[in-house]
Amino acid sequence: MKKDSLETFGITLPELRSIVAEGLKGGNWCDLYFEQTVYNDLLLRDGAVASGGFHFDYGCGVRVLAGEKTGYAYSESTDLPSLYAAARAAASISGTPGAVCVTPPSPVPASLYPMAQDWAEVDKKALAAWLEKLEQAIRARESRTLKVIAMLSWSTDEVLMFNSLDQLTSDFRPLGNVTVTCIFADGGKTEQRNVSRSYRCGSEMFDDTLIAELAEEAVCGLDDSFAARRPKGGKMPVVMAAGASGILLHEAMGHAFEADFNRKGQSVFSDRMGRRICPAGINIIDDGTIPSCRGSIRYDDEGVPGQKTYMVRDGVLTSYLHDRISAGFYGVEPTGNGRRESFRYNPIPRMRTTYMENGSDGTLQDLIASVRKGIYVDKFANGEVKIGEGDFTFYVNRGYLIENGRLTMPVKDINIIGNGPRALADIQAVAGDLQIDNGTWTCGKEQSVAVSCGIPSVLIGGLTVGGE
Amino acid sequence: MITTEEIRLAQESLRFALDSGADAVRITLTKSTEDIVATLDGAVDKVTRCADRSMNIALFAGGRYGAFSINKLDEATLQDFIIRAIDTVRMLAPDSFRRLPDAARCCKTAINGKEMGIYDDAYASVTPEDRIARALAASVRNGIPGRAGNDGTVSAGNDGTVSAGNDGTASAGNDGIVSEEGEYSDSEYDTYVIDSQGLECRHSETSFDYGVEVTIQDSKGDRYSDYWWTASPFLSGFDAMECGKIAVERARAQVGAKPARSGKYNMVVSTEAASKLVSPLLNALNAYSIQQGNSFLAGTLGQKVFSEGLTIMDEPGRIGESGSKLFDGEGVACFNQPVIEGGVIKRYSVNTYMSGKMQIEPTVEDVLRARVAPWPYEGLDRDKLMGICGNGILVTDFNGGNCNMTTGDFSYGISGQLFRNGVAVRPVSEMLITGNFRDLWQHLIATGSDARKCSTRLVPSLAFEGVDFSG
Numbered sequence: 001m002k003k004d005s006l007e008t009f010g011i012t013l014p015e016l017r018s019i020v021a022e023g024l025k026g027g028n029w030c031d032l033y034f035e036q037t038v039y040n041d042l043l044l045r046d047g048a049v050a051s052g053g054f055h056f057d058y059g060c061g062v063r064v065l066a067g068e069k070t071g072y073a074y075s076e077s078t079d080l081p082s083l084y085a086a087a088r089a090a091a092s093i094s095g096t097p098g099a100v101c102v103t104p105p106s107p108v109p110a111s112l113y114p115m116a117q118d119w120a121e122v123d124k125k126a127l128a129a130w131l132e133k134l135e136q137a138i139r140a141r142e143s144r145t146l147k148v149i150a151m152l153s154w155s156t157d158e159v160l161m162f163n164s165l166d167q168l169t170s171d172f173r174p175l176g177n178v179t180v181t182c183i184f185a186d187g188g189k190t191e192q193r194n195v196s197r198s199y200r201c202g203s204e205m206f207d208d209t210l211i212a213e214l215a216e217e218a219v220c221g222l223d224d225s226f227a228a229r230r231p232k233g234g235k236m237p238v239v240m241a242a243g244a245s246g247i248l249l250h251e252a253m254g255h256a257f258e259a260d261f262n263r264k265g266q267s268v269f270s271d272r273m274g275r276r277i278c279p280a281g282i283n284i285i286d287d288g289t290i291p292s293c294r295g296s297i298r299y300d301d302e303g304v305p306g307q308k309t310y311m312v313r314d315g316v317l318t319s320y321l322h323d324r325i326s327a328g329f330y331g332v333e334p335t336g337n338g339r340r341e342s343f344r345y346n347p348i349p350r351m352r353t354t355y356m357e358n359g360s361d362g363t364l365q366d367l368i369a370s371v372r373k374g375i376y377v378d379k380f381a382n383g384e385v386k387i388g389e390g391d392f393t394f395y396v397n398r399g400y401l402i403e404n405g406r407l408t409m410p411v412k413d414i415n416i417i418g419n420g421p422r423a424l425a426d427i428q429a430v431a432g433d434l435q436i437d438n439g440t441w442t443c444g445k446e447q448s449v450a451v452s453c454g455i456p457s458v459l460i461g462g463l464t465v466g467g468e
Numbered sequence: 469m470i471t472t473e474e475i476r477l478a479q480e481s482l483r484f485a486l487d488s489g490a491d492a493v494r495i496t497l498t499k500s501t502e503d504i505v506a507t508l509d510g511a512v513d514k515v516t517r518c519a520d521r522s523m524n525i526a527l528f529a530g531g532r533y534g535a536f537s538i539n540k541l542d543e544a545t546l547q548d549f550i551i552r553a554i555d556t557v558r559m560l561a562p563d564s565f566r567r568l569p570d571a572a573r574c575c576k577t578a579i580n581g582k583e584m585g586i587y588d589d590a591y592a593s594v595t596p597e598d599r600i601a602r603a604l605a606a607s608v609r610n611g612i613p614g615r616a617g618n619d620g621t622v623s624a625g626n627d628g629t630v631s632a633g634n635d636g637t638a639s640a641g642n643d644g645i646v647s648e649e650g651e652y653s654d655s656e657y658d659t660y661v662i663d664s665q666g667l668e669c670r671h672s673e674t675s676f677d678y679g680v681e682v683t684i685q686d687s688k689g690d691r692y693s694d695y696w697w698t699a700s701p702f703l704s705g706f707d708a709m710e711c712g713k714i715a716v717e718r719a720r721a722q723v724g725a726k727p728a729r730s731g732k733y734n735m736v737v738s739t740e741a742a743s744k745l746v747s748p749l750l751n752a753l754n755a756y757s758i759q760q761g762n763s764f765l766a767g768t769l770g771q772k773v774f775s776e777g778l779t780i781m782d783e784p785g786r787i788g789e790s791g792s793k794l795f796d797g798e799g800v801a802c803f804n805q806p807v808i809e810g811g812v813i814k815r816y817s818v819n820t821y822m823s824g825k826m827q828i829e830p831t832v833e834d835v836l837r838a839r840v841a842p843w844p845y846e847g848l849d850r851d852k853l854m855g856i857c858g859n860g861i862l863v864t865d866f867n868g869g870n871c872n873m874t875t876g877d878f879s880y881g882i883s884g885q886l887f888r889n890g891v892a893v894r895p896v897s898e899m900l901i902t903g904n905f906r907d908l909w910q911h912l913i914a915t916g917s918d919a920r921k922c923s924t925r926l927v928p929s930l931a932f933e934g935v936d937f938s939g
Binding site: 183 | 508512513514515516517518519520521532533534535536537538539540549552553556557559560561562563566596646647649683689690691692693719722725727730760761762825867868869870872873874875877878879880881883897898899900901902936937938939
């Protein structure tokens with residue numbers, strides 16, 4: 001792979017060393033990130049796949065570190081004069097050397113991206129037919145289907161990384177996605193459903209099983225959605241379904257555990273390392289090693305192997321999520337969280353797949369049965385967090401009121417707001433039904449990167465629910 | 469700026485695509501440079517040099533359509549790319565509504581790219597040293613004893629204002645500031661569009677920007693963050709010196725924030741946050757949303773839907789102002805027009821494709837530069853709106869949330885101030901507003917005249933009655 005990648009980018013090892021040497025004139029660390037991305041898409045709208053295309057992106061980013069200070073520049077050409085110019089621009093940061101985490105050579109991690117059918121050999125006509133079959137499956141299940149808009153996209157990302165420790169790393173990252181928006185009409189009412197899947201694998205992901213899954217998810221509980229109303233708002237217990245509720249961990253805790261926010265004193269968890277932040281028995285993890293998962297990375301974008309990182313063990317904050325800069329600052333090993341959107345961006349600490357391990361408080365039904373008056377939420381859209389305060393929100397597409405331990409009125413289109421540290425401390429029960437959600441989650445902290453999330457069903461004592 | 473050689477490449481690529489079997493082609497060439505200097509606690513933390521260019525190709529062949537882009541702009545690579553692109557287009561389903569816009573509707577006045585007067589020739593004279601000086605000068609930590617040194621480390625000063633231990637924890641000093649992150653940038657964007665019907669137009673602009681986020685800590689150890697920013701197309705009109713001070717004031721105003729009691733309140737939304745309440749309206753008026761049944765404003769053209777106080781103009785033709793442009797993404801000429809006037813829907817955003825599909829007249833593909841007009845009279849600002857409302861909640865920031873585009877139902881997190889008799893009495897946070905956009909805008913009390921000119925979407929402070937708050 002290394003040899004192939006050098007050829008892809010038309011560069012040799014001596015040339016890599018020479019460019020890094022140019023960068024080191026301005027700091028104590030220099031790394032190069034070559035990337036070639038080919039992105040394809042097909043769009044089904046109004047019953048036909050009549051739109052599509054592909055997009056080619058190519059270039060190299062040069063980063064120079066002078067302690068914690070960063071110089072960054074990139075070139076969309078990998079000819080030597082352009083790369084030297086980028087190295088000189090990055091070296092302009094020049095400053096006092098400081099700690100940068102250096103890692104010894106590590107064993108090559110196993111591939112996390114199984115590809116039974118290579119994207120390079122994909123039959124686009126077959127994929128277009130798959131989209132048409134998906135629409136037919138949805139319409140066959142639900143006569144109230146007004147529109148189906150489905151986009152199938154796939155990308156391959158070839159990267160080559162080289163740094164001032166003479167470490168050369170390469171990776172080939174496939175990603176397949178399908179997103180479906182359905183509009184249903186019943187009388188004068190309309191309902192929208194969004195479903196998606198994303199995997200780091202080959203085109204084999206687009207099979208009949210996935211069609212059945214997506215079609216079922218698109219129409220399931222539709223009668224309740226048409227009947228759903230806004231609840232009366234206020235603070236109440238919230239039972240969160242397994243899977244996509246993991247957005248709670250991502251927004252409310254994960255971002256605040258990213259080490260750059262803590263290094264700068266901005267995070268609400270900046271002074272809580274080693275302290276209890278939630279009830280005993282709770283483990284919260286950020287994992288880059290789940291095969292074929294959207295959030296997985298064989299190497300991060302600094303050449304550090306992907307890892308499984310316990311952020312919270314038995315209720316105690318045990319690790320932030322580090323890139324090389326923050327790892328050097330804190331004097332710890334990097335955790336493989338240095339990620340970037342593309343060669344146009346310098347890496348920063350980012351999540352991968354963030355989830356909570358199973359608890360021992362029974363089943364989802366047990367959690368619901370324990371609530372006298374509250375809300376159960378099972379479908380989520382976007383979320384957001386204010387790092388300093390720790391206030392987070394997430395948007396609920398679908399849920400139900402809980403009255404006397406039973407699900408009653410369906411609810412939808414409500415926002416839920418809470419405070420990360422307080423919500424963590426207020427987790428009252430965790431079921432044993434962990435699910436990782438394989439939707440097209442994308443985190444937008446400064447740059448967009450693919451992530452995933454998961455959680456078992458949990459009960460939180462009090463969150464503020466929007467309503468009338 | 470786009471070079472003569474790059475223009476030749478674009479023109480040659482267009483000819484090659486036609487010779488290779490395309491029936492019609494549009495090529496959009498974009499090029500930009502941006503330099504960024506980021507500061508942390510008054511010292512340079514990061515310098516970034518960005519230089520991008522891309523060729524976007526819209527191909528029409530055999531009644532079919534595809535969109536492609538590439539940033540490797542040498543002739544051989546481009547020709548191979550175009551051949552593969554045409555092959556891809558040919559495997560797609562035919563779509564009779566895909567075509568270039570009527571040539572008569574296209575822009576003919578964007579010749580040299582500088583007609584809108586938002587390209588500052590002074591951009592070329594900015595040096596790396598200038599950028600660093602501007603970034604450092606704007607820092608609120610500048611001049612405070614004990615601020616971060618040139619090596620980026622944070623150490624305690626004689627008055628103990630700032631300190632950082634080896635454990636990486638930073639604690640607030642007498643000024644209460646634990647962290648200040650600033651970012652100065654200047655940039656140049658250049659766009660060149662041609663099509664096979666003879667369209668040729670260009671748009672060039674520069675921008676000078678500064679943004680800052682400040683985190684403070686109160687006596688209980690609770691942290692509060694807030695931000696401020698400014699921007700200008702012109703170096704001479706660019707002044708970032710107040711940004712840090714405003715960000716600190718905004719953060720301090722949040723100290724001790726807690727939810728207010730749930731209920732219906734008058735709501736004033738400060739101009740810096742108000743765009744959040746306008747974007748869903750503009751999205752719902754886009755023909756793509758309407759045609760797909762995904763708009764709560766479908767079928768409302770010509771109808772009075774909102775309060776008579778709501779007038780939204782699309783004003784891309786304001787010379788010398790951020791966001792102005794003579795043409796849209798298809799090269800169609802843009803003019804100042806009402807989108808909503810006196811609460812009546814006046815214009816959908818309809819591109820050529822949607823015009824054919826929906827059998828309605830095309831307009832422009834999007835609202836390029838929205839401006840909400842003052843109502844009921846000029847001269848109102850946030851404080852005056854609070855005075856008009858008497859009691860209510862001032863929203864200074866939104867935190868997450870969403871809008872269901874098929875129904876207009878929304879729910880957003882907010883923070884701001886509870887006010888009584890027109891005066892802020894205490895900060896509020898961890899609250900939600902919930903409602904429906906058609907209903908919300910029917911309950912408009914007034915709109916201000918205080919939109920920030922540095923924004924490309926000019927939305928002033930807004931006042932509404934009877935909004936549901938949950939806390």
